[in-house]
Structure formats: C-alpha cells, structure tokens
Amino acid sequence: MTDGFTINHLVYLLHGLVWTVVLSALAFALGGVAGFFVMLARTSTMRWLRRLSLVYVQIIQGTPLLILMFVIYFGLGVIGIELPPLMAAGVGMMIYSSAYLGEIWRGCVESVPRTQFEAAECLALTRWQVLVDVILPQAMRIATPPTVGFMVQLVKNTSLASVVGFVELTRAAQVINNSLFQPFLIFGIAAAFYFCVCYPLSVWSRSLERKLNVGRR
Amino acid sequence: MNYQFDFEALLPYWQSFLQGAVTTIEMTVVAVAVGLVIGVLCAIARRSAYLWLRLAVGIYIEIVRNTPFIVQIFFIFFGLSSIGLTMPVFFASVFAMVINVGAYTAEIVRAGMEAVHPGQIEAAEALGLSRFQIYRDIILMPSIERVYPALTSQFILMMLSTSITSQISAEDLTGVANNIQSYTFRSFETYIVIAAIYLVITYLLRFGFHAIALAIFPRRRKLGTPL
Numbered sequence: 394m395t396d397g398f399t400i401n402h403l404v405y406l407l408h409g410l411v412w413t414v415v416l417s418a419l420a421f422a423l424g425g426v427a428g429f430f431v432m433l434a435r436t437s438t439m440r441w442l443r444r445l446s447l448v449y450v451q452i453i454q455g456t457p458l459l460i461l462m463f464v465i466y467f468g469l470g471v472i473g474i475e476l477p478p479l480m481a482a483g484v485g486m487m488i489y490s491s492a493y494l495g496e497i498w499r500g501c502v503e504s505v506p507r508t509q510f511e512a513a514e515c516l517a518l519t520r521w522q523v524l525v526d527v528i529l530p531q532a533m534r535i536a537t538p539p540t541v542g543f544m545v546q547l548v549k550n551t552s553l554a555s556v557v558g559f560v561e562l563t564r565a566a567q568v569i570n571n572s573l574f575q576p577f578l579i580f581g582i583a584a585a586f587y588f589c590v591c592y593p594l595s596v597w598s599r600s601l602e603r604k605l606n607v608g609r610r
Numbered sequence: 611m612n613y614q615f616d617f618e619a620l621l622p623y624w625q626s627f628l629q630g631a632v633t634t635i636e637m638t639v640v641a642v643a644v645g646l647v648i649g650v651l652c653a654i655a656r657r658s659a660y661l662w663l664r665l666a667v668g669i670y671i672e673i674v675r676n677t678p679f680i681v682q683i684f685f686i687f688f689g690l691s692s693i694g695l696t697m698p699v700f701f702a703s704v705f706a707m708v709i710n711v712g713a714y715t716a717e718i719v720r721a722g723m724e725a726v727h728p729g730q731i732e733a734a735e736a737l738g739l740s741r742f743q744i745y746r747d748i749i750l751m752p753s754i755e756r757v758y759p760a761l762t763s764q765f766i767l768m769m770l771s772t773s774i775t776s777q778i779s780a781e782d783l784t785g786v787a788n789n790i791q792s793y794t795f796r797s798f799e800t801y802i803v804i805a806a807i808y809l810v811i812t813y814l815l816r817f818g819f820h821a822i823a824l825a826i827f828p829r830r831r832k833l834g835t836p837l
Contacts (some may be wrong), residue, residue: 455812456805457773459784464805467797471613545676552678556777563680576688584677584685591676 397573403582409565410586412479416551416561417590419483421544424490431495436502438520446495453492459553461485466557482554482561490547497543501536502528538605541598545591552587562586619794620803630786631807637700637782638769638815641707645768646761648708649715650750656720667716674713680774682706687778703775703782711768718760722753755827762819766812773808783807 434446453461462485469476469484476484505528513523555564566583570576620627655667674682683706690697697705726749734748754761776785787804791797 452805452809455770455809457770457784457808459773459776460801460805460808463801464798467801471798549676549678552680553774555680563678563684566681567684570684570688574688574692576684576692580681580685580689584673584681587677587681588673592672595672595676 398569398575398578402569402573402579405569406562406565406579406582406586409560409562409583410590412559413548413551413561413563413587414590416479416482416486416554416559417544417548419479420486420490420547420551423483423487424494424547427487427491428494428498431491432498432502433524435495435499450492450496453489454496458485458489458550459556461489462553462557478554478557478559481557482551482559485557486547486551486554489550490543493543493546494540497539498532498536501532501539504535505531534605538598538602541594541601545594545598548590548594549587613798615799616796617799617803619796620790620799623790623794626786626790627783627803627807630781630783630804631811633700633781633786634769634772634783635811635814637704637707637772637775637780638765641704641711641768642765644704644708645711646715648712650719650754652712652716653719653723654745656716657723671713671716674710675717679706679710679771680777682710683774683778699775699778699780702778703772703780706775707768707772710771711765714764714768715761718757718764719750719753721760722757723749725756726753758819758823758827762816765819766815769811769815770808783811 431446431450434442435450437443437446462482465485465488466481469481509527509531510523513527518526551561552563554561555567558564560568562583566579570579573579652667652671655663656671658664683703686706686709687699687702690702730748731744734744739747772780772782773784775782776788779785783804787800791800794800
C-alpha cells in the first residue's frame with residue numbers, strides 16, 4: 394500500500410502543515426484585533442453602531458466561510474488588487490474569525506455583573522477606564538476557554554484556504570493524492586497532522602473550563 | 611475601480627440556484643435527522659458501564675471534532691472509491707455529514723446529560739420507572755431541551771458546511787454556483803447571490819427549529835432557556 398509514498402511526500406505534507414499553522418496564527422492575530430473592535434461596537438452605547446455590527450456578525454455567521462473565501466478571492470481580483478494567496482486567505486480568515494471572536498467576547502463582557510459597570514461609573518471613571526480597568530480583567534478570565542476552543546475551529550477552517558489555491562496541509566494532500574491516488578493513506582496522514590495540532594488545544598480549552606468552574610460546583 | 615456589476619447575466623439561471631438551494635436543504639435535513647439519532651446513541655454509549663464502548667465512542671468523537679470536514683469528506687469519498695466502493699456523490703456527502711454531525715451532537719447531548727441532577731434519577735427509580743422510561747423522560751428529553759440552542763446552532767453550522775461538498779462536485783448550492791460562474795464569467799456576482807441565499811436558508815432553519823421547539827418542549831418556559 395505504501396509503495397510510491399516516499400519521504401519527500403511526507404516532507405511536502407509537513408511543509409503544508411507549517412503553512413496551516415502560519416495561516417492559523419495570522420488569522421487569530423488579525424481576527425483578534427478586528428474581533429476586539431467588533432466586540433466594542435456590539436457593546437457600544439451608540440445604537441447605530443450596535444445595529445451595524447450586529448448585521449456584520451449575522452452576515453458572516455450566516456454564510457459559509459467557503460463562500461466568503463470565493464467572494465474575497467474573486468472580489469479582490471475584480472477591483473484590481475493582486476494579493477499573494479497567503480494574504481488573500483488571511484483576509485478571509487480574519488473577517489471570519491473577527492465575527493466569531495467578537496461575538497464570543499461580547500458574551501463574556503456582558504456576563505460581567507451589571508453592578509460592576511455601575512460601580513465603576515459611580516467612581517467617575519471614563520468609559521475607556523471602565524472597560525480596561527474593571528470589565529476586561531474580569532471578562533478575560535471567562536473568555537479564555539471559549540477563545541481557545543475557537544482556535545480549534547480556526548485551525549480546522551484554514552483547510553478551506555485550499556480552494557483558493559493556497560498550498561496548506563489539505564491542498565498539499567490533494568496534490569499528492571492526485572499523483573499517487575492513495576487517499577486513505579494520504580488524507581489519513583493529513584487528518585493525523587490536524588489532530589496533533591487541534592487535540593492539545595481542545596484538551597487545554599476543556600481544562601481551562603474546568604478550572605474556571607471550580608468555584609461554582 | 612471601474613467594475614460594472616452585472617447581476618442580470620445570472621437571471622436565466624434562477625432555476626439552477628433554486629435547485630441547488632433545495633439540494634442543500636435536503637442534505638442538511640437528512641444528515642441532521644440521522645446524525646441526531648447517532649449522536650444521542652453515542653452520548654448514551656459514553657455513559658455505558660463498558661469501558662471499551664466508552665473508549666471507542668470517545669475516540670470517534672475526538673477524531674471527528676479535531677479534523678477538518680473537508681479532509682473527512684476526501685477521506686471518505688476518495689478513500690471508498692479507491693477500494694472500489696463507488697457511490698453517488700449525494701450519498702457520499704450525506705454520509706460524511708452524518709458522521710460529522712453525529713460526533714458534535716454526541717458531545718453536546720452528553721454535556722446536557724451531565725447536567726441532570728442525580729437526585730432526579732434516584733427519584734425516578736424510587737417511583738418505579740423502568741430504565742427506558744428514566745432514559746427517555748428524565749435524562750434524554752430534559753437534556754436535549756437544555757442544550758437545544760447549542761444543538762441548533764451546530765446544525766446551522768452543518769448546513770453552511772454543506773458548501774464543502776461542492777469540492778467532491780456535489781450539486782449543492784455552491785456546486786451549482788461553481789458551474790454558473792464558469793458559464794457566465796460573473797464569479798463575483800454569483801458568489802454574492804449565493805451568499806444571500808445561504809443567509810436566507812440560515813434564517814429559514816432558525817425559524818424551523820424554533821417552531822419545532824415550540825411543538826415538542828411544552829415546559830420550556832420553566833427552564834428559562836431561550837430557544
């Protein structure tokens with residue numbers, strides 16, 4: 394079964410894995426920054442901003458990431474911007490993760506008791522001070538487990554960058570499979586690589602959750 | 611930027627779009643219905659007294675939840691055809707979706723089951739309810755009710771993931787769009803249109819799930835969970 398599959402193929406797959414990790418990190422960093430602004434907009438005191446960001450989140454969460462990738466890939470070409478595949482895939486993943494992370498973090502900010510906001514206001518803190526000094530330190534504790542959990546989704550979803558021609562792990566596996574046609578072996582290895590990245594994150598997320606809930610049991 | 615949008619070029623294809631949307635919904639409904647049953651069975655198996663059964667189901671769930679859907683589809687579709695098992699694309703897609711949705715459902719339902727207070731089960735035993743009755747009325751239905759919002763959003767994510775089946779040339783909404791954009795060369799417009807259609811399907815499903823919840827969970831208000 395393994396004839397034809399050489400160490401070179403494995404190295405090629407490992408290169409794909411590196412790009413998967415790079416794209417995931419990029420998506421998380423960029424999406425985290427953008428998601429922070431989405432969270433701010435979603436909890437803003439200005440109604441139009443809350444509405445606008447809600448529409449943004451609903452659109453991104455209501456359409457497949459695959460379609461978002463296509464729209465960006467063809468859309469950027471249409472307006473004459475030539476981005477390298479890594480950047481195009483990165484932009485797609487950033488938009489996607491900003492909506493989900495923004496929504497996760499909004500939930501965490503809103504789960505901080507209302508009285509904390511009120512007390513901070515009574516102390517005449519500015520809105521920014523309230524957020525940075527009072528709310529965020531508490532919200533961040535709650536936000537860590539779901540954020541790590543979302544990172545698993547993020548790593549898995551980078552596989553969709555393969556459809557716009559970015560050679561990450563899934564694309565690399567497809568390329569090799571097209572020449573060797575040993576799908577069980579090749580996609581099995583690809584799946585094992587993904588598992589090696591995602592499973593530790595899943596376990597970490599679960600243990601963080603358990604630690605967070607210790608006081609409530 | 612001097613791009614002329616031309617959505618009119620897509621008008622002659624409205625029936626194809628509709629057909630694609632129907633296929634997407636069909637796939638989702640079948641996969642969710644079968645996946646729900648498998649997921650519930652797996653969740654029960656996770657509480658089994660047999661260690662090997664708990665382990666086997668646990669491995670299945672962790673593998674599916676920690677690998678991408680697109681790799682699962684390629685593994686199943688190309689893998690089965692490489693050993694001579696060819697099947698229609700629709701069937702292969704739904705098969706992969708069932709395996710995927712089953713694992714996620716199992717994990718969600720298990721979380722709901724863990725939240726059932728042991729005292730309730732003891733009370734049911736004291737009242738002389740059979741094992742089956744306890745499972746159905748005390749453990750299963752209340753836990754599904756409790757995790758219903760998480761379940762439905764997982765199902766909607768699954769509906770969105772049907773777009774990935776276009777990669778094995780299934781004729782779902784995305785597959786149809788891929789064809790149409792190659793006839794019309796209006797790729798940007800095509801994908802914007804189907805993004806809108808996906809959005810509509812998302813809301814249709816949410817509405818449908820809400821209606822189902824109203825029908826099957828008469829006690830929902832007491833739990834205070836939004837549906």
